[in-house]
Amino acid sequence: MGKMTGLERVLTALKLKEPDVVPHFERVAKTVREAILPGASEEDFIEHMDLDGLRFIDRTHSWSYEMVDENKRIKKDQWGGFVRYTTEDNPVPMEPAIKSEKDLDAYVAPDPDQPWRYEYLKKVVKRFKGQRAIVVGVTDVFALGRENFLGDINYFRAMVKNTDMIERANEIILDYQLRYMKNCIESGVDLFWVNGDWAMTEKPMVSRKFTERFLAPPLKKLVDFAHSRGVPVVKHTDGNIWPIYDVIIDSGIDGLHPIDPMAGMDIGEAKSKFGDKVCLCGNVSCAFSLVSGTAEEVRRETREVIRKAGKGGGLICMSSNSVHSGVKPENYVAMVNAIREFGRYPLAL
Amino acid sequence: MSGGGMFKLEELSQAVIRGDNDAAFNLAENALAENVPARQILEKGLIPGLRRVGDLFESGEYFLPELIVAGDAVSQALDLLEPILAQAETPFMGNFLIGTVKGDIHDLGKNIVVMMLKGNGWKVTDLGVDITPEEFCETVKKGDYQVIGLSCLLTMTMGHVEKTISRLTESGLRDKIKVMVGGAPTTPAWAEKIGADAHAKDGPAAAKKAAALIGKGE
Numbered sequence: 071m072g073k074m075t076g077l078e079r080v081l082t083a084l085k086l087k088e089p090d091v092v093p094h095f096e097r098v099a100k101t102v103r104e105a106i107l108p109g110a111s112e113e114d115f116i117e118h119m120d121l122d123g124l125r126f127i128d129r130t131h132s133w134s135y136e137m138v139d140e141n142k143r144i145k146k147d148q149w150g151g152f153v154r155y156t157t158e159d160n161p162v163p164m165e166p167a168i169k170s171e172k173d174l175d176a177y178v179a180p181d182p183d184q185p186w187r188y189e190y191l192k193k194v195v196k197r198f199k200g201q202r203a204i205v206v207g208v209t210d211v212f213a214l215g216r217e218n219f220l221g222d223i224n225y226f227r228a229m230v231k232n233t234d235m236i237e238r239a240n241e242i243i244l245d246y247q248l249r250y251m252k253n254c255i256e257s258g259v260d261l262f263w264v265n266g267d268w269a270m271t272e273k274p275m276v277s278r279k280f281t282e283r284f285l286a287p288p289l290k291k292l293v294d295f296a297h298s299r300g301v302p303v304v305k306h307t308d309g310n311i312w313p314i315y316d317v318i319i320d321s322g323i324d325g326l327h328p329i330d331p332m333a334g335m336d337i338g339e340a341k342s343k344f345g346d347k348v349c350l351c352g353n354v355s356c357a358f359s360l361v362s363g364t365a366e367e368v369r370r371e372t373r374e375v376i377r378k379a380g381k382g383g384g385l386i387c388m389s390s391n392s393v394h395s396g397v398k399p400e401n402y403v404a405m406v407n408a409i410r411e412f413g414r415y416p417l418a419l
Numbered sequence: 420m421s422g423g424g425m426f427k428l429e430e431l432s433q434a435v436i437r438g439d440n441d442a443a444f445n446l447a448e449n450a451l452a453e454n455v456p457a458r459q460i461l462e463k464g465l466i467p468g469l470r471r472v473g474d475l476f477e478s479g480e481y482f483l484p485e486l487i488v489a490g491d492a493v494s495q496a497l498d499l500l501e502p503i504l505a506q507a508e509t510p511f512m513g514n515f516l517i518g519t520v521k522g523d524i525h526d527l528g529k530n531i532v533v534m535m536l537k538g539n540g541w542k543v544t545d546l547g548v549d550i551t552p553e554e555f556c557e558t559v560k561k562g563d564y565q566v567i568g569l570s571c572l573l574t575m576t577m578g579h580v581e582k583t584i585s586r587l588t589e590s591g592l593r594d595k596i597k598v599m600v601g602g603a604p605t606t607p608a609w610a611e612k613i614g615a616d617a618h619a620k621d622g623p624a625a626a627k628k629a630a631a632l633i634g635k636g637e
Contacts (some may be wrong), residue, residue, distance in 0.1 A: 106587070152523050156522075156524060162524050162525065164524065164526075164548075222527045222530075223487055223527075223530065226483045226484040226487045227484070227487050227488060227491065229484040230438060230484045230485065230487075230488045230489060231438075270603065270621075271620070272620060272621065273479060274482065275482060275483050276482045276483060276484055276486075277482045277484075280482070280484065290447045308603075332603070332604060334586075356573040356574070357604050358574075361574055361575070394573075394574075394575060395575065396573075396574055396575030
């Protein structure tokens with residue numbers, strides 16, 4: 071087999087076939103990037119590490135924010151809620167946009183058709199199109215509704231007491247996201263990455279019945295739309311999804327991330343149970359080995375992930391969430407090197 | 420109290436389990452009208468209901484939505500009882516101080532723990548998110564708390580839980596208070612290693628363990 075481009079590698083794995091090498095891409099925190107290649111932009115870093123794709127999320131690259139309190143790093147997000155920025159520069163919701171059902175009556179949603187939202191995407195398309203996978207995050211309708219729009223507690227309460235409010239919220243968010251995806255497709259996206267947790271470490275957030283009723287239908291609409299334009303979709307959710315994994319897969323997704331090891335999700339078991347249906351994306355621990363292990367421990371764990379889940383293709387090897395600022399830079403490099411050392415097809419593991 | 424009163428308290432427990440706010444409020448109101456002591460309504464009606472909800476959560480029958488509406492039902496009834504309970508010098512269980520540690524601004528898990536603790540008769544002081552070890556220590560120094568709960572969601576903020584415990588020790592406050600830790604990346608083994616008295620994996624577990632820490636467990 072000849073050498074594939076990063077894009078070909080990723081798309082081949084998503085089709086559950088063997089590429090030349092197990093693909094890898096990752097969101098890497100600026101501090102880690104700086105330690106590896108000081109002063110480089112994210113795109114330069116990707117080229118330097120020869121990663122197979124570039125992934126960014128909608129919250130950070132296409133949503134608008136207004137500063138509310140600079141000292142406390144609090145901003146108002148485009149939905150009308152308040153977020154606070156972490157040290158990772160991720161906006162974490164702290165107060166939702168909608169306080170009561172009445173707020174929905176006069177609610178004006180943000181406009182996904184504003185051209186500035188796609189400037190970064192167009193920039194990376196110009197640089198990487200056809201060579202590396204351009205992966206755009208789309209916040210899950212459930213996650214956006216729960217975190218930014220209605221607020222966690224109100225959302226869960228409404229699932230039991232006021233299902234109409236959930237339906238109305240989902241409709242507003244879905245309309246935005248579908249238009250956002252359409253614009254991303256026209257701008258050159260290769261793969262959608264639907265962010266948003268459906269599970270906690272112990273178990274899913276809501277029952278299987280509620281998962282089927284409220285969470286899965288909007289996801290399926292996102293997936294169906296992307297597929298209608300020939301773009302694959304990876305769903306991300308942390309947590310223990312064993313009780314609902316089939317519901318997630320039935321939405322038609324092409325890949326599932328991260329097969330959370332901290333929640334007891336073993337990637338070998340995932341491979342045997344649903345590795346013939348979706349591409350597995352994961353799951354070198356960014357809670358333990360990448361943070362506090364040695365480079366050799368990371369190398370061994372990466373080898374193990376490839377051994378368990380790489381056979382026959384259908385694996386994108388990456389961390390179990392993201393390469394956050396707590397990850398040792400040398401451990402990230404060790405993971406990337408190990409993927410290239412052990413991930414060449416046919417696998418010799 | 421009459422046998423009818425006990426029946427109503429069992430009904431009150433059932434209303435909590437169903438997450439029926441109106442029924443919980445009305446039953447608590449009726450019980451008060453029948454001169455059932457507020458503390459008994461809490462102890463024999465609301466707390467058993469919420470503990471059963473915790474069991475259902477643990478066994479996998481209930482999830483976050485059911486937990487939250489049950490907490491709401493308790494909260495409705497507590498609105499009636501609290502003015503009366505507040506007349507007593509000490510809260511039914513004790514005073515609980517809680518917060519998410521420095522660098523971490525996640526609070527869903529913590530908020531559910533607060534809800535469960537309140538429903539179980541604790542007076543809870545919630546410091547919020549991104550709380551430094553110094554802020555925790557200052558509050559412990561000034562108040563009369565039996566238990567402190569330290570929450571973190573991120574692996575990278577786990578170190579601040581340990582630092583907070585160390586700061587409590589350095590300040591001579593550690594013997595004054597029991598320490599409970601929890602959050603997605605935490606484990607019982609880690610909690611033990613850093614010198615916590617208890618680890619709770621979720622809201623219902625936190626309520627159970629907090630009671631056990633002060634010798635009022637089931």
